Amino acid sequence: MIKKISFNVIRCETQEELGRMAGEAAISTILAAIQERGQANIVMATGTAQYATLKYMIADTRIDWSKVVMFHLDEYIGIPGDHKASFRKFLTERFLDHVSPLKKTHLINGFEDADAEIEFLNEEISKHKIDLSLIGIGENGHIAFNDPPADFETESPFIKVALDDKCRMQQVGEGWFNDLDEVPTHAISMSVRHMLKTAKIIASIPDARKALPVSDTVNKAIDPWFPSTYIRKHHDCTLYVDAFSAELL
Numbered sequence: 001m002i003k004k005i006s007f008n009v010i011r012c013e014t015q016e017e018l019g020r021m022a023g024e025a026a027i028s029t030i031l032a033a034i035q036e037r038g039q040a041n042i043v044m045a046t047g048t049a050q051y052a053t054l055k056y057m058i059a060d061t062r063i064d065w066s067k068v069v070m071f072h073l074d075e076y077i078g079i080p081g082d083h084k085a086s087f088r089k090f091l092t093e094r095f096l097d098h099v100s101p102l103k104k105t106h107l108i109n110g111f112e113d114a115d116a117e118i119e120f121l122n123e124e125i126s127k128h129k130i131d132l133s134l135i136g137i138g139e140n141g142h143i144a145f146n147d148p149p150a151d152f153e154t155e156s157p158f159i160k161v162a163l164d165d166k167c168r169m170q171q172v173g174e175g176w177f178n179d180l181d182e183v184p185t186h187a188i189s190m191s192v193r194h195m196l197k198t199a200k201i202i203a204s205i206p207d208a209r210k211a212l213p214v215s216d217t218v219n220k221a222i223d224p225w226f227p228s229t230y231i232r233k234h235h236d237c238t239l240y241v242d243a244f245s246a247e248l249l
Helices: 015-037 048-059 087-094 114-125 165-173 208-219 227-233
Strands: 003-005 009-011 040-044 068-072 074-076 104-106 132-135 158-162 186-190 200-205 237-241
Touching: 015 040, 015 048, 015 132, 015 200, 015 237, 048 087, 048 200, 068 087, 068 114, 074 087, 104 114, 114 158, 114 186, 200 208, 208 227, 208 237
Parallel strands: 009 237, 040 068, 040 132, 068 104, 132 200, 200 237
Antiparallel strands: 003 009, 074 186, 158 186
């Protein structure tokens, strides 16, 4: 059963149902932008929470992907694009390889000159009004790689951030790295304020280990120590959760 809870939270029974609901909302947003302006500009997240949503999106045949410009949320600093934890590898293998070529794709390269990459990305994204951002929420409550205490003040679209140990251990737990020492300590991330400049935000958040951050997102005061609480300021943000991630609501 699908149930709408407070603060635009949609509770689904299974992760597959979550993917269908979030994916359909994303597709509808992209189609509407293309119909209105001839182009849709989107931001994509990565990670295991996105599997079901991406699976649904790539199976759909209604979108003309040649009219879509894509940015992505974040990337580690210091790992090559062929590393199994690379987010650009994730998006290539789980999304881009399964749809027709996009109008333009901006995959973050944090392996070479991170400062130059940030400067380039900030220049590029400033040319676009973002129609849709697909995001997740981390076990530590981060959005993108804005770990607590997150910077709620910067207006820069992309920034360099330090990763806390809870965030880094999540990456080990999900199997992307063998141990904590392998996980990079810094990343390039879209800033919190810039994420909220998008027209619509869809957050896919399955799994019991996300139950506490989901509850914090909905119930805690808006605070840099609980970064995901900031998305309550957005006018059109929906959290899609499954029975496990919603268990504390």
